[in-house]
Amino acid sequence: MSSQPPHPALLIPGPIEFDDQVLQSMSHFSESHVGAPFVKTFGETLTMLRKLFQTEDPASQPFVISGSGTLGWDQVAANLAEPGDDVLVLHTGYFADSFADCFETYGVKATQLKAPIGDRPQLDEVEKALKEKKYKLLTVTHVDTSTGVLSEIESLSKLVHKVSPETLIVVDGVCSVGCEEIQFDNWGIDCVITASQKAIGCPAGLSIVMASGRAIKSFQSRKVPPTSYFGSWKNWMPIMQNYEAGKPSYFATPSPQLVHALHTTLTQITSVPLADRFAAHRKASQKVKKAVADLGLEQLAAKPENQANGMTAIYLPKGMTPPDVLPKLMKRGVVFAGGLHKQIATQYIRFGHMGVSVTDPNRDDIDRAIVALKDGITEAQQATDLSAR
């Protein structure tokens, strides 16, 4: 029995439903942020992140900072790039535009390589772009929350290492870490930024970053100091290293409650093989995508190899808009999200299938949502037909 009161199942692409124990950790009694018990909790949390990212290189550096996923962009732009640097932003939707904005804020020149909606830049296009100009780093949105498009990180990273070996590979994993595999070391990734509230299954409020030894070296050899203060690794790196070494340290006050919740969910995640977790997400995703196809609906990500495993962006039947459908889903106890990609926001809805809704065998969120989607769309169609008479 859940200790949470009855409520509609939150099946948007983040925040997601939370495990009872994780939520209870949010109510942890007050502790000093520099006292031994919390230092231990924070240190263990950082160490568990290494497992989640599958990195065993001691030079890799995790960061957990109060903020949202967006703060990860500032960390990249202000620590890994310098004013005047060129960076290449692979564009799969809303989030690349914003990441590019962030770079420009810090005086970094962002070149976007855009794919048509629902697709991702192809490797040969990336290769061509990398040969045309020297880029300090390349960013890729692993799963674009606005389109449900999955990018292929391993082959992309291999390509970058071959064609432009000095270019750092930065992955926006806000909607992928915890539900899509990331082999940080094996794939040669330099930085992944993510947030607490998606497939990691912790309430929102934490910016989570993993940086490679190579990224840290690049940071340490900057010509100018970091261009953000709150997001500066110069300020945070000693703090993270001290916490992980069990030593109290202070730059800005962390959120003990959120860190406790992150500790709880990471303990759960790392207690089973990661491969099982990713397989569970693939299986649930296949079920959702089959149901969507059975309803005669199409995904924004048309090609199967482009489709994320933690969410599905679904085109509505012609003439139907999110406000026609979302309240009918809510009535049936499930919350989906509307469109986010500016050009087509009124034409589609988003279904998040991540975390406990997928991995907890006592939950039937996904099955209920599939039924609700079918019934809700049917009801909306009937209403549309009636109003068209």
Add this chain to the structure above:
Amino acid sequence: MSSQPPHPALLIPGPIEFDDQVLQSMSHFSESHVGAPFVKTFGETLTMLRKLFQTEDPASQPFVISGSGTLGWDQVAANLAEPGDDVLVLHTGYFADSFADCFETYGVKATQLKAPIGDRPQLDEVEKALKEKKYKLLTVTHVDTSTGVLSEIESLSKLVHKVSPETLIVVDGVCSVGCEEIQFDNWGIDCVITASQKAIGCPAGLSIVMASGRAIKSFQSRKVPPTSYFGSWKNWMPIMQNYEAGKPSYFATPSPQLVHALHTTLTQITSVPLADRFAAHRKASQKVKKAVADLGLEQLAAKPENQANGMTAIYLPKGMTPPDVLPKLMKRGVVFAGGLHKQIATQYIRFGHMGVSVTDPNRDDIDRAIVALKDGITEAQQATDLSAR
């Protein structure tokens, strides 16, 4: 009966002890950050902040952003100052040095006006400084968490308005909002930055800012765009205005759980006259300060008019260091903090007396802490005497 398990009373100058209801709000079930229920909660929270700051000017703009108090500095440096601007930083301890660092990060020239440890810059010194150079803004730490020094905001603001009327008045209220009076409108303040985890009584993880209509106008007439992305008011202002108007809006995902907790504590705070709240803090502070004097100990803030009402920084007897005393207090069930001011960190301890520990009549935290302090110091003295033999 508290629903929290037995634990040592956290009496550091933030985070502080939390009310049961506030902590329970941290476990709120997952909600969409753009769904009607949460939009209402967030909107009401912003409106209650106006009450806490005693501002009725509709042009005042509250901000609540995931982050720590430090993010407020970035917001000031990146939105209210421009690269090349001069700003005057009144120095009462550790936090002015860091705020100045933050300004320099954003290319803003910070001039510090320093006071001796335990004191604050005097009005005639401030007047002289303001007459020497044109400053875009002046910052003052209302209560310096490193020294327990209270600054006098009303007369300072009056002086700035008289001597340099174009200079914006920025108050670092991280350790003052909720326990020291701030009449935002009446005193003519332009910006107060604070955090959730001190006298506001909400767990850490939120940066809270109130900006005046004048500050917003100054921001809107910038020559260059804001120099932070995550901390940019250009990105956040429409979001805050929409939430307060009951309209969903998205820039970066807020933390619904933390905002619920903030909503709960602000509901409690604004349900009684603010004057009573400030009086309760003054009363508890007087009790603590009398006990400190009775023990023959001195405060860092020697002059009564310099002494904060939410914390006390206490010099230890000569030869005694925080590690001699803090474990003896912990053994007695109370947690104090060590020194933070770099030059004298080993010579003093800090006692926070804010929030429910002061306002909840069912709690005896302060009385217990006073007894523990007396007994702990005595025990430490005996140990020192023994080892000196």
